[in-house]
Amino acid sequence: MVVVTVVAALAVLALVTQIGVLLAQRAHPPQGRMVEVTGGALHILDIGPRDAAGLPVVMLHGASSNLEVMRQPVGELLARKHRVILIDRPGHGWSTRARLEDSTPEIQARMISEALARLGVGEAIFVVHSWAGALGARIALDYPQTVAGLLMLAPVAYPWPGGVGRYNRLIATPVIGPLFAYTITLPLGLLLAEPGARGVFLPQTMPDGFVKNTATPLLLRPREFIANARDLVTLKAAVAEQAPRYGEIKAPVTIITGDADKTVSTDLHSRPFAAAAPNVKLMVLPGVGHMIQQAVPDLVIAEVEAMISAAAPSATAAAR
Numbered sequence: 133m134v135v136v137t138v139v140a141a142l143a144v145l146a147l148v149t150q151i152g153v154l155l156a157q158r159a160h161p162p163q164g165r166m167v168e169v170t171g172g173a174l175h176i177l178d179i180g181p182r183d184a185a186g187l188p189v190v191m192l193h194g195a196s197s198n199l200e201v202m203r204q205p206v207g208e209l210l211a212r213k214h215r216v217i218l219i220d221r222p223g224h225g226w227s228t229r230a231r232l233e234d235s236t237p238e239i240q241a242r243m244i245s246e247a248l249a250r251l252g253v254g255e256a257i258f259v260v261h262s263w264a265g266a267l268g269a270r271i272a273l274d275y276p277q278t279v280a281g282l283l284m285l286a287p288v289a290y291p292w293p294g295g296v297g298r299y300n301r302l303i304a305t306p307v308i309g310p311l312f313a314y315t316i317t318l319p320l321g322l323l324l325a326e327p328g329a330r331g332v333f334l335p336q337t338m339p340d341g342f343v344k345n346t347a348t349p350l351l352l353r354p355r356e357f358i359a360n361a362r363d364l365v366t367l368k369a370a371v372a373e374q375a376p377r378y379g380e381i382k383a384p385v386t387i388i389t390g391d392a393d394k395t396v397s398t399d400l401h402s403r404p405f406a407a408a409a410p411n412v413k414l415m416v417l418p419g420v421g422h423m424i425q426q427a428v429p430d431l432v433i434a435e436v437e438a439m440i441s442a443a444a445p446s447a448t449a450a451a452r
Contacts, residue, residue: 145315152318153353160347162226164199164218169246171234175226176247177203177218180211186440187257187280188215190248194262194288195364198225200346202261206425206432214440217253219244221264223359225350232355235362236370237270245275254278257439259432261285261425262396263363266371269405272381273374279383281439285424285432286389286396289405291372296364303361313354321352335392335419336427378408384442385412386435390420390427 164177177199189210191202199207199218207216220227222234222243234240244267248256258279260268265287272279295301303309303317325348330338343349351357389402398416406414415435420427 142311142315145319149314149318149354152322152349156349156353160350164226166226167247167250169243169250171231171239171243172222172227172229174222174243174247175199175220176251178215178251179203179207179218180213180215182215184214185444186214187255187443188217188253189259189436189440190217190219190244190253190256191259192219192221192244192261192264192267193224194264196348196351196360198347198350200225202259202425204346206259206429209429209433210436214436217248217251217256219247221267221363223363224356225347229359232359232362235359235366237267237367237374238274238370240267241270241274245271245278248278255280255443257281257283257436257443259283259285259436260287262422263288263367265289265396265401266367266374269378269381270374272383272385273377276382280443282381282383282385283432283435283439284385284387284402284405286393286398286422287387287401287405288367288396289371289378289401290375291368292397292400296367300361300364303358304365309358309361310354313357317354317357318352321357322349325349325352332395332421333423333426334394334421336421336423339426375408378405379410381409381411383411384439385409386415386439387412388415388417388424388428388431388435390417390422390424392419393422395422 162175166173167176191207193201199220203218207218210216222229222240258268265284268282272282325343329343387402389398406412425432
């Protein structure tokens with residue numbers, strides 16, 4: 133009798149999850165175009181004038197999010213004068229990846245670089261947040277010809293003590309993980325999304341409507357939730373592998389981070405990266421938490437503008 137009850141409950145939760153997936157996708161449809169790459173298809177939102185002076189800006193989001201987190205407000209403001217390319221990382225938002233195991237910065241860097249080449253984008257300024265700090269560093273290492281400047285916001289760059297949360301390890305576990313992801317993750321996640329997001333913003337206040345406006349419910353779809361968990365579970369080993377190479381990065385790098393960030397430690401990530409890479413400007417903001425692009429959008433935009441201006445002479449020389 134107990135077994136029957138459990139199976140019936142799981143069946144109901146699975147049905148609720150599928151309904152929730154349909155509602156989330158209807159509420160947050162894709163805004164850009166799909167670009168086929170080896171191992172998946174990337175959802176890319178290309179905004180701003182195509183003929184704008186200066187290099188385009190490529191923006192890459194962190195974990196548990198999608199391109200809307202970079203679009204609002206910084207991407208939209210930059211797009212008034214510049215071409216801005218916002219990308220859902222593989223497996224996130226509306227982007228796909230054929231293998232959920234393709235979770236490392238190395239693999240995602242290859243997929244993103246291939247997509248940019250298909251768009252005809254050569255050099256660009258890259259703006260990366262949190263998990264994508266490791267991704268931006270990997271792109272600068274493996275595809276240096278594409279990176280004219282790298283702006284890192286509260287980046288992950290090195291191994292850290294501890295793990296990434298038991299639930300991420302659980303969800304990333306074969307069989308058991310999908311069982312949870314396809315039954316309880318979405319109903320439970322809808323209850324926890326708002327308080328969880330508020331915690332990431334601390335000590336700043338989360339803007340009203342942030343979860344809804346940034347399509348966060350898409351994260352709770354089973355396949356994306358598993359992909360996100362795998363990204364987090366495999367990241368520590370990935371940054372341990374690539375960190376010894378940071379001295380090879382040739383592009384100018386600016387890091388903006390906060391000394392009140394409880395999600396990604398400035399002392400464990402930003403300061404060591406600034407010491408390891410050869411051309412880094414480090415800005416540590418007092419009293420600022422993890423969501424740099426929301427806390428100081430004007431500063432982020434100013435640093436992007438400075439990188440575009442600094443890259444203009446070299447871009448002109450290369451075109452001759």
